[in-house]
Amino acid sequence: MQQRNQPEPNEGGVKEKNKEFPGELRQRRKMNVGVAHSEVNPNTRVMNSRGIWLTYLLLTVVLHVVLLSIPFFTVPLVWTLTNVIHNLVMYLFLHTVKGTPFETPDQGKARLLTHWEQMDYGVQFTSSRKFLTISPIVLYILASFYTKYDPTHFLINTSSLLSVLLPKLPQFHGVRIFGINKY
């Protein structure tokens, strides 16, 4: 039972049918209380800020190094663990947690959207989205290499990769399968 959780048609953001506005993003103006900018939902810009891609890469490397330091883990196991833990944490933060940790002036339009869906107000194929799609794939390729394509590891790695890639597809924007995580 797939239930579609489409945002309203005139929600802020350029959707495909509004392509007649080349130029700036068309946003519905809101009353921004106590802030110094006219950005309605600051969460949409977090992944574009300076240095966040580097922070993300550094955190992954640190995770990997920590796992490597555990004495009785073999290298293939460590890589699979890195891959799985990275994908789990990414799924948790990008595709499970919904809404914003602060009150936004858009009357709760983003309350039911995960962070991935909020990024750039729903515009697909921006550079942050592409980066966050490619990095689990790169990690998967590295993990496959270092586990020497062992079948068990392959199964675990691939299913983990799929779990984190499928929600990123544009077709899955706003989709909640079986009503899980809908409200």
Place this chain on the structure above:
Amino acid sequence: MTESSANKLLNGDACHRTSNGKKSSKNGFVKNHCLFQQPQKYRRPRERNQNVTHNSSLYKKPYVESFEETPLLVAVLTYMGYGILTIFGYLRDFLRHWNIEKCHVAREREEQKDFVPLYQDFENFYTRNLYMRIRDNWNRPICSVPGAKMDLVERVSHDYNWTFEHTGKVVKDVINMGSYNYLGFAENSGACADAALEATQKYGVGVASTRCEIGNLDIHEELEQLVARFLGVESSMAFGMGFATNSMNIPALTGKGCLILSDELNHASLVLGARLSGSTIRVFKHNNMQSLEKLLRDAIVHGQPRTHRPWKKILIVVEGIYSMEGSIVRLPEVIALKKRYKAYLYLDEAHSIGALGPNGRGVVDYFGLDPKDVDIMMGTFTKSFGAAGGYIGGKKELIDYLRRHSHSALYATSMSPPVAQQIITSMKIIMGEDGTTLGADRLRQLSENTTYFRRKLRDMGFIIYGNDDSPVVPMMLYMPAKIGAFGREMLKRNIGTVVVGFPATPIIESRARFCVSAAHTREMLDTALEAISEVGDLLQLKYSRREPSLPSLGWMSEESLLQD
């Protein structure tokens, strides 16, 4: 395009030759006829230093604005900081949920737990876990006039800022670096205060009516004529509240079928006014003339959405000084654009009136432009005049129209007489009409203080945003913990500052904002600078990677004259 061809277009030349002769492409996208081209040259990646103006013939003096980029290490550490705070926030929420820790947040009653939730827990996450912990830096009660020095009520908290208690003591003579007191008119003695006292005795304090009914006093008429003379416009109108001036008058000026082009960082009052008007709103990047020109061209070419009819009006809304960035609007370029594309300009001079320009007449005076070029000049009396309220100045037909159609004139009480008298007196002082040189002295003092303060802060190694001439000085703190630490350390050293963090600013750009005043003496500034430097060393805030500027000969002589 070269500068000479840009000049030709500004002179109204009908020649439309472009640099490469491209025609419009098939989807109607009109390209490359722009007045302000994107600079093609290589840009130094270190700084977004905007002191290279491509139309420098429009500016009579150098326009130096800089927004130094965040150092990458600092950005990474800031994200780590927020990450750690988030993890601890989740931990604390867990403890509160299982009643291990006492919960101070509003909760529903037990009987209502099965209903639709009344309180959104996650939306309060930052407030509960970040803001509450450093809440003592804001809403500090002041118990004296907010001049250059002020008295604060001392408060303590025994439960980590969830509740405050007043100890009964008063912290005296705290140097005030946060009030918008640019010309030092926030005082309770002197010519302005005496005149306001007389006005209270003559008119009382309340007006008890709106402008359209019985609330139009002769002091209002006098004020409006004075404001019109001050600004150099035909006529003006004054309102009781600065915020209400914007939010109540923009709906009277534009409506459905009009287009409002507003800057990214416009104030909430402008945003509210634009939203209430019902016009289409498009946002251009902050102070970016290429972005504005692109929007203008696209709007004119494509017209209204869906029907493609021409827009009834295009209104460009900008501010004089942006108070969070300290940047000054590129007014000559905006006026050139507006004349070329026949749009209207709404200039909000809330912070810049009285604070910029050789005669204190605002950003128009600062650039040496003609006030008649700006269609609607709006400003507030709150900042430089030490009063309250706002004004709109422009052509006589416009102001007469506003007198009848503005929501504020019809429904809001008019300005209180002592406040109006304060404005009249302070404006006369600034214009020099009271016979003394007090106004000119204060203007000069403000500009000297601004230059000195900014230069010293930059030489110490802090990252300062904004234009070199703007009295609003945002100093970058970046990390969330340093916001709280800076505010508290400065208070320990008897200096009151304003600090701002996420989500009011972008996530990594938390800052402390200083407002330089003409009432600050050189000693006060030195004390403040010393304390800032000390705290900066303690908290490691000196992020700037630029070399300190070498003093030129002109500076040396001026400084030796000014010091002691």
